[in-house]
Amino acid sequence: MTDMPRPVSLSREPEPTGRDAAALYGEALEHLRRLAGRTWTDHNLHDPGITILEIATWGLAELGYRADLPLEDLLTPTAGSPATLAEQFLQARRVLPMRPLSARDWRKRLIDLPGVKNAWVQPVTPPPLYADLLERRLRRHPPEHGRYREVRLRGLVRVLIDCMDGLDTQAEREPVLRAVRAALEAGRNLCEDFVAVDIVPTQSFALCAEVDLEPAADLTETAARLLFTAARWIAPPVPAHRLGELLARPGPDGQARTPDQIFDGPLPDNGFIDDTELAAGDLPAELHLSDLINVLMDVPGVRALPDLLLTPLDGDGFGQRLASPWRIPVTPGHLPRLALGGDGPAAGRLVFRKRGLPVAGWNLDALPGPVATRLAELQEAARRALETPDTEDLPLPAGRGREVAAWRSLQLDFPPLYGLGESGLAGNPDPQRQAQVLQLKAWLSFFDQQIANDLALLGQARERLSMAPSDLAATAARFNDPSTPAQLLVGQRVDSMPGHTRIYTDDVGPALLAGLMESPAEAVARQQRLQDHLLARLGEDFSDYAGAMASAFGHSDARVIADKSRFLADAPEVVGQRAGAYHQAADAPEALWNSFNVSGLEIRLARLLGIADFSRRNLGAVSYDTYAEIDATPGDEFRFRVLRAGDDKILLSSTGNFTTREAARARMIEAIERGQRSDDGHYRIIQGSDGRFYFSVQAADGHLLARRAEGFASRDAALAEITALAAYLRDHYSGEGLYVIENLLLRPALQRQADGSWTYAEDSADPANDDPFLPICVDPACADCGDDDPYSQRLQIVLPAYAGRFQEPDFRDFVEHTIRQEVPAHLLPKLCWVGADQMARFEGAYRDWIRLHAGALRPDRAGRHAILQAMLEALTEMKNQYPRRTLFDCVADAPRPPFVLGLHALGSAPDQNLPQETDNG
Incomplete structure (x- = not known):
């Protein structure tokens, strides 16, 4: 039966007062009676004042109707506009995901890569270092005396990978491992380092079963599906879901999932991963035979499982004796795998019966060709399901573009008797009557102008709320151009008014009309509030920066608007990137120096501090010869x-x-x-x-x-x-900029032993060439207050004390406050303001070290030691530099800048033999 169309019904709910002309008219009459009830009592429709009131309320109702249009209508570009909603506003896939932070995030990121079936992230515990409390230094081996403490570095990570079925040889797996290493390096966070990427060790299990089939079951299909299901249960893959599927699927708490919950974590290419299913893919400690029976009974064609046995195999392929067949232990750190061949020998046997009579049976190392072919098809289909790209995003609302700013004058709605229309007064009116009509037109123009201005503002909602870089740049340029009044944003001249040329003089345009409604200061303040709203929706706040720049440098509001616009344009890349580290394995010269290959923290700090250039470059030798x-x-x-x-x-x-x-x-x-x-x-x-x-x-x-x-x-x-x-x-x-140094990357080199353990590299021929250590600060008299780990979760941030705004103590305070606020909470930053000489020395050592660390330099042990030693000395010998102040006579009348201990350095008296000013005075 064909579905009947739903009948259209009118809503019985009352209109909101703002768009209900009758309600507005009644409210206005009530107000009128309170104000002029004793001097004006004729409030009937024939009264001209009541007529004007009625028409004005209809105009206000029209304004209310347009203001109450669906938001998607107000934001949708009109026909013929080149802009689209997708270009003007940040969509979910672009702004909600963030870089991997936790082990769960990293697993999702790696499983999303082609060829990766599952992945695990494990912390690496390196061998201990020893803090010698007497010599106050780190050692590789414990000293002979007993006054030392063990130090184990944190932040080192190992990754285990399970490749897709069919990738069984090292040659087939190597491209997958390269992609994994590239993803790890690109998404690495500050003060963490991935020291190993390995194929997960596996333990094979043999399946032996007697299977009763349904009478109509297809033997080949059922056998292939039974083996496929058993293999997926023993080593379950992590399924990927489409966005619409997760939105319709309740979460673990039974409630509907929200977009921010679904997009939480790294952005996937092949579908979203459910946290519950991800946890089910952890490396198990044991397998339960009853659970396997339960899933195999759901295989189509299986009627019963009279006998089922799952046996773990040792390294030689022999079965191991179990204390209980129902609880099957798995070797710790190993992935269980059904012995179907591939990367190991097949083992096990299946026997099939129908109506109690045997119909087939074979060992798993001799599967019939049709069964093996069908099993391979099922595995390939499962792989494609996990690796099918999915770029689905939340659908944009289907709005209808409207010309909400267009306004038709109220005067065109008056009866002809008033003479306000294009035809004017009837008959041959005298000059006084004509003047009265013109005076009424001018008075009514106030109503027209107010509504037209409000509609003009409403019509610009799309541009005002836009996050498109071009729109943000246009806003910054508009407020920074003295020749362009800021009030151009809100003015509109009503040219539909009959005889408007007699109401407006030639110089009356949008700028003048807007200026009558709003001063430049009010326009700037309104733009600031709007940008603060957009920033707040991203969880950002620029008020501290604006205040610091205004108080320390007289920073103009227009410059702050430009800085906010620049930050908003970069918001998708900057928000949530504060924990990101630089790409340390990029060995190309252009990626190491004079490069934008810097940490996410440096990029974010540059945007928050108004630093135009955040690249890694020389800060100690700013070129003053270019222009x-x-x-x-x-x-x-x-x-x-x-x-x-x-x-x-x-x-x-x-x-x-x-x-x-x-x-x-x-x-x-x-x-x-x-x-x-x-x-x-x-x-x-x-x-x-x-x-x-x-x-x-x-x-x-x-x-x-x-x-x-x-x-x-x-x-x-x-x-x-x-x-x-x-x-x-x-x-x-300006040499404004900063360097962020991760102490963990300065650690001595680690070597992996044949048994998989780790040790610190040593030069047996000449221990003097061993990698040097960072110094430590310990108190021999205190057993629990020493700072004996200078590597784990430590940052050193080096800034030029001599550059631009950094010479201003108040701005330095703001910089330090911002850095400490933005550094991830688990990291400890050390800030150092250095002079030009120290900066030049540090940059030379840092440039050599960063090339060595990336592999672009490959010196011998002695050369490596020299580069590392120079880097550590440059870091540890830095001293904070403060602005110079001179001492003056205390009885001098002239005001002098203050000298504050700990914030200034004592300088010399100024040179009096200086060239004098020459000017036109």
Whole structure:
């Protein structure tokens, strides 16, 4: 019978007041009576005021109706727009998954790889090191005295892989193992290291059974399915599910699964893995024969199992005696496997009966050809089911694009008697009557304008909430362009109003109308709130950064909006990546230095701290020669100029001449570093004799470092150019950056023995060439308070104390607070602010070590020892550098910057013989 279409019925629920014209009209009348009940009593429909009220409520109801449209309609682009919802908003597959963190996550990630049937992640316990409490150092072997403690490193991991059926030889398995190693390295987390990837050791089991078949059962099909089912029960694969399947399938608690629960963990390529089924795939301690009987009885065609025996085999293929046939132990750390051949000999026997009479029987090492063929088909189908790519995502809502911003003037709905339409007043009205109509038009324009502005704002919901990088970049550019008023975002001129040219003057446009509704400061604050909302939906907060930049550097709101836009554009890659480590096995030179192959923590910190370049590069030797020139003067002296890239515009020039090129370059570097901050004390603005305003960069003690020869019409224009110049200098000359060093990777080399155990590598010929240790800090008088493990879960973060904003103590405090807040909670960071000389030394040692660690350098034992020793010495000999302060006369009247112990270093008095300023004053 054909299904009848469901009848369409009208809802009896009342309309919300916001879109119910009658309700709005009644509410307005009630308000009117309270305000003017004694002076205006004629509230009937023939009264012009009531007519205006009624039409206005219909306009407001239209506004309410459009505001209450389904969200997918408001966000769906209109016909002809090149944008799509998928481009403008973050979908589940892109933003909900995250990198593998736990052993469970790693198993899911590895099982998702082609050729991997199952995987296990196990911690490796290396041999102990010994903390010598008397000599206060680590040793490979215990000292002769008894004052030592054992130290076992944490964070080392071993992976066991079970390959798909049919991958039985080493040659067939090697591509799978390479893919596993690549996935491990690409997803490695800070302070962990995968030291081994092995094929899981297996233990074979022989199956012997007598099977009663159903009379109509197909012998070949039933036998193949019985062996297939038994093999999958003994070594169960982890099934993959489609998204729709998991959404319809209740979770372990019986409740429906939510998308964030399903997408929790790494993003799969071949379907999602259920945690319960993943746990069932752990390496078992024993097998229960009753459970095997239960699953085999469900095989189609099986009527009964009069006899069933599962026997473990030893290494020579002989059966082992069991204390109980119902509980079958499995060798610890081994995967049980049904002995069907492949990577080992087949063992066992099957006998089939129908109606009590034998119909077939054979040993498993001599399966009939049709049974073996059908079994291989079932195994291949199971493999394809696990390795079929699945990129299904949550479906996007099917919205209907609407032109919600379009507005037709209220005045077109008035009766012709009012003369507000295109035809105007009837007859031959006198000038006074015409003026009254025009006055009414102007008064009604306030209603039109308010509704039109609200609809314009509603029509921009799609762009305002968009996470598309192009839209975010456009927002940043709009607020950073002084020629573009921020209020352009909300204004709309009502041109459908009859006679609008007599209501609006020629200069009235969207910008002017929007400015009447909202000031620039209000527009910026509203944009900030909107971005804070988008960040909060991702679990992020930029308020601390905005406050720090504003207080320390006078950072403009427009710059903060740009920083937030940049972070939102990178959000899918940055959010949740703070635990990610760099790719240590990449031995290509371009992947090691001058490279973006850095940890996820470094990328995230760069975005949160407003560092434009997060690549691994030289921070101790920032190039000041790229867009700068040092020229010789006719008097054999030198001067410098800093040019803008692209058009060679002179941004800064020296205030005087220098006797040597080196002195000119040193002063230029000082001016550039000082000019990277636009807050008070770094720049001086003066008004020249020509009435224009000029500025110079000045040192902390007030002497001039460089000047801008260009004059500006106002002080505000000069301030705007100072802000732009400081940003330019930070982007092109700042050495702002950081290095994250994982102490675990500095450990001595481990070697694997023939029995699978681990030992630390030693040079028997010359122990002096052994890998050196990091120093330790122990107290011989305290047995439980020593810090004797310098490797496990330790980070060292090296920052340039001399670079850009890092010279500002308040900003340093913010940087340290942000780093400690963002470092994963189980890791202990050590921060060090170093000077340029120490940074240059460290970078040289770090560059050599990172190449050695990646395998790009292969020196002998002595060369390896030298590189490691240089790296450890560079790390351990670093000292924090603080901004210099000088001491002044305590009775001096002039305010002096404070000197704080632990935050400043004592410097020398300023040089008084410096070139003086030359300007147009």
